[in-house]
Amino acid sequence: MNAYRAKPLKYPWPPMLYLTSILTAILAGRIAALAPIPSPHPLLLPSIGFAIALIAVTLDIWAVRTLMERQTPVLDSGCARYLVTxxxxxxxxxxxxxxxxxxxxxxxxxxxxxxxxxxxxxxLAATRLLAIPSEERHLEARFGFDYEHYRKRTRRWF
Structure with missing residues (x-):
């Protein structure tokens, strides 16, 4: 595949997709609340949620810092300079x-x-359909065998 043709996304879809879905969830919760999540203790689920939020933010900061240290664009609309593994x-x-x-x-x-x-x-589904295929084509065109090897040994999510 020609590296020129496999350009990164022109628009950073994933952050906007997640932001839009979060705002939609807030609005939907106010308009038509779904059944509440059962919990044996009133503070259990918020505590678990807070812990997961800390893990998520830590993971994002770690990933962004790793990309910046390798001089690679954080937003998927930029051309990758290095294959970060x-x-x-x-x-x-x-x-x-x-x-x-x-x-x-x-x-x-x-x-x-x-x-x-x-x-x-x-x-998650929209990101998988709209952003990830384009990113993977771009990385494969830029880094060839190195990216194929990385893709084979590293899972997409965890």
């Missing part, structure tokens, strides 16, 4: 999207709004 990218090919998804789930647990779980699934 260290830090969280050692364990997941998409740690930032994983962090976004975990954070959306955490918001659902903290707020008790079940629409956040729907939002997380929809955003």
């Amino acid at each position: 260290c830090g969280p990218f050692r364990y997941s090919r998409n740690p930032i999207y994983l962090g976004y998804t975990l954070f959306t789930v955490a918001l659902g647990l903290m707020s008790g709004n079940s629409w956040f779980f729907v939002a997380a699934l929809v955003s």
Whole structure:
């Protein structure tokens, strides 16, 4: 594949997809609340949600820092300069999207709004369909065999 043809995305879809789904979940929760999430203790689910949110934010910060240290664009609309396979990218090919998804789930647990779980699934599916194929074509065109080897040994999510 020609590296010129396999350009990165022109628009950073994933952050906007997740932001839109979070705002939609908030609105949907106000208009048509789903059944509440059962919990044996009133603080259990918010506490679990808070812990997941901390993990998600930490994962995103680690991933962004790793990209910046390697002088690689954080937004998927920039052309990759290096194939980053260290830090969280050692364990997941998409740690930032994983962090976004975990954070959306955490918001659902903290707020008790079940629409956040729907939002997380929809955003994950949309990211998988709209952003990831283009990113993977771009990385394969730029880094060839190195990217193929990385893709074979590193899972997409975890």
